[in-house]
Amino acid sequence: MDGAAVGTMRAAVVGGPRGIRVERVALPEPGPGQVRVRMEGCGVCGSNLPVWEGREWFRYPLPPGAPGHEGWGVVDALGPDVSSLKPGDRVAMLSSAAFAEYDLADAASAVVLPPSLAGKPFPGEPLGCAMNIFRRADIQPGQTVAIIGIGFLGAVVTRLAANAGARVLAIARRPWALEVARSQGAAECIPLEDPHRIIERVKALTGDALCDRVIEAVGTQGPLDLAAELTRVRGKLLIAGYHQDGPRQVNLQLWNWRGLDVINAHERDPKVYVEGIRMAVDAVASGRVDPFPLFTPFPLAQMDRAFEALRSRPEGFLKGLVTP
Incomplete structure (x- = not known):
């Protein structure tokens, strides 16, 4: 993307209750054991809803891209000591700031998606x-x-x-x-x-x-x-x-x-999360599970709409996906 060439990217910023804006921020650089991923999209999780609605204990603004944690995309840069992935690998990953054009993830928390899923959305975490x-x-x-x-x-x-x-x-x-x-x-x-x-x-x-x-x-x-x-x-x-x-x-x-x-049934061990994503990749790639009719896409600039749909649950809405 053009943002990568100049060292910046677009990211959603939750600036306050029901107030999301898109800002241009510095492009993150991967550290040891990390990869940078050019995001194709990120799911909107029910656990994010209180942050968007607002609670007295939250502090705003949130970091750019937060609290997106259901992302997938293409690896575009490697940090030191990463040998398990390469630029161009399409992955689903665990991260924390995926409502953006780019995010960082530990290489151990990224699962490569097979060619059979090319072009298809894959929020691996849910x-x-x-x-x-x-x-x-x-x-x-x-x-x-x-x-x-x-x-x-x-x-x-x-x-x-x-x-x-x-x-x-x-x-x-x-x-x-x-x-x-x-x-x-x-x-x-x-x-x-x-x-x-x-x-x-x-x-x-x-x-x-x-x-x-x-x-x-x-x-x-x-x-x-x-x-x-x-x-x-x-x-x-x-x-x-x-x-x-x-x-x-x-x-x-x-x-x-x-x-x-x-x-x-809520997991907190990242290794168990990642194993679940691997099982999901196999289930979807084999056709045993077809999640694609369950998704509703929203552009990054309309994230407030995605959260409002999550809150009100209009007919046909099950899972919102935000795409940059």
């Missing part, structure tokens, strides 16, 4: 999250799996669970999201309305046995309560929703009585 949730759920053929919340994560995990031979019960508020779940292989689609009705419906579908696995992918109190109610004795309850608006209460009597295995 796809890797879905793979790691699926891995930790240990879903087996013939099991009944309830997935509460059909956003991007819930849709991808629905496909993975259906591919594994499970009967998937998709539970979501939005009728069109249930249609997405059906297209991803859900056997039953249940509106997320009256919890009592949902519990009775699931009992009827399972002969009162309830579900072998329940994946909560909403991040609020009510769906977490419902998830526990739907998990059978000695079943697994996976918390995939990002609970970021305060403490939660749980019915520990129920958890104890049923002997539930409760798994917090």
Whole structure:
């Protein structure tokens, strides 16, 4: 890009609540073990939403490109001691300032994309999250799996669970999201309305046995309560929703009585994240997972629109991608 030639680039700057501007800033230089990536795009994550909405504990402006962490692009420069990658490699990566024309990443946190994915968007981090949730759920053929919340994560995990031979019960508020779940292989689609009705419906579908696995992918109190109610004795309850608006209460009597295995499916080990991205690359390249219909693109200059869509969830919106 022209910016690289003159030592600058364009980057989004979150200057305050609901206030994103695009500035020209210095082009970053890779340090030891790092690569610089010319960004093709970056996903907009639900965990970014409070930063955009504003909370009293945030300090603005954020660094240029932050908090973009779902980026992919082409390696254009290597730092010292990097031999695993070369300029021209197309990669998905873990980084922290990918809402920009360029970002830096540790070479160990970048996964090369195969030629079969050329030209296709690939936000590796959220796809890797879905793979790691699926891995930790240990879903087996013939099991009944309830997935509460059909956003991007819930849709991808629905496909993975259906591919594994499970009967998937998709539970979501939005009728069109249930249609997405059906297209991803859900056997039953249940509106997320009256919890009592949902519990009775699931009992009827399972002969009162309830579900072998329940994946909560909403991040609020009510769906977490419902998830526990739907998990059978000695079943697994996976918390995939990002609970970021305060403490939660749980019915520990129920958890104890049923002997539930409760798994917090959020990873924090970069090596595990990267392994999830590698699994996602294989799943998408082989055609087992098709995330591309789930994406909605936005240009860098319209990032506020991307965040507003993330907040309001208009019909058809599952995953926003920002492209420079």
